[in-house]
Amino acid sequence: MERADVSIIRLPVDQSGPHVQPLFTEPRVAVLPIGHPLAGRSAVTVLDLADDHLLQAPDAVPEWRDVARELRTGQCDDVPALHSVEEKLELVAAGAGIRVLPLSTAAFCARPDVVAVPVDGIGPSRVCLVWVATRRSRPIQDFADAFPSLAPTA
Template sequence: MDVDLRKLRYFVEVAEQLHFGRAAQTLHIAQPALSRQIRALEDDLGVALFIRDRRSTTLTPAGQQLLHDAKPLLASAQATVRRALQAALPTQQFTIAFMPGITVTPAVKALSAQHPQLDIRLLRTGWDNQTKVVLDGRADVSIVRMPVDPRGLNVKPLFSEPRVVVVADDNPLARKDSLTLADLADAHLLQDPEAVPEWRAVAHELRNGRRAQVPAIGSVEEKLELVASGAGFCVLPRSTASFYTRPDVAVLPAPDLADNQISLVWNSSHETGLVQDFSDVCYLLRPPGAN
């Protein structure tokens, strides 16, 4: 059976939003047309993918499984097209993705010295796309902050660094030399609690159901703005916090927090000589004092 990748893309959008109207707007197609495409996909597969009523849209077990498998399949198809287009370029390109706070210049210089004709590109990522960029071919390698989903990836641990707590400068906690988890038990975390499991285990607001809704935050700058306004605190890797020095927030060590692990990842189906060469020089990424 040949599966239409366009129908799969439509399915993934609806499955992630669980709303045909919003998915149609995102895809820039009419909702009736989207519904017809989903029904056609269900006919192709011979299974129902969604349960729809007037109030909600939910995935069937078959839909849940297809969503799990479709996203890496679509990413692989995108990567295949991108690599074909890059192969036609007169100069070979190599794109290095990296998370905020990680300095890649020494490793880039070392790779450039080995391959003077190589066109090296850099791509800044965030928590939501740090692995997607290698799975869909936008980057050849990505320097990520763990944890990540390892499916389809080769993962090479590089180093670890402490995480720190950022609070408003006028917060009483800012007067401390360092913070413990007990100090933070009554504070509001401006992140997904899953990202800071140590705090999640002691947080009072999670026990009594008073946790306020955290708005979608797309960057470190947005987090710091919220922190400075007194909305709560955030936890950042130490190197990331050092890039955003500002007088209205205080950065404090928190020995109870586990270190953040930095790793190099690349697409397991696209391991080239250049990827290995960059992997070899990644020891230059280690900042002073890293573990």
């Protein structure tokens, strides 16, 4: 089995072992079925989505988790194991729920039966470079140095 020395990942990830170097952030959007009442909006709030079923772990979108009606009433459906963006969007298109994705993922995987809507009040997707903190080699450091933070400066 081969191992990668360095990976590019999206947070969250357990940061107690690896070294995590932030690269950039990007907005996240709610992906809704085309017939959803909010699908025509230019943007929505997390509260607008409180009645929807989230097709991902609630902790992946803590802002939604904190206001979700289904979690407060204990009437939430299980989230099936989904292995690809295509599977996720297929369930959204079928009306099984909504999904929150990074903007670039939603744009790359666009399809005519779903719509991506910006969500006000939700944190961005954070992309980072990660490697095992105890591994200190020149190639790893050179690679990390080649990717300074791309986050915009204020």
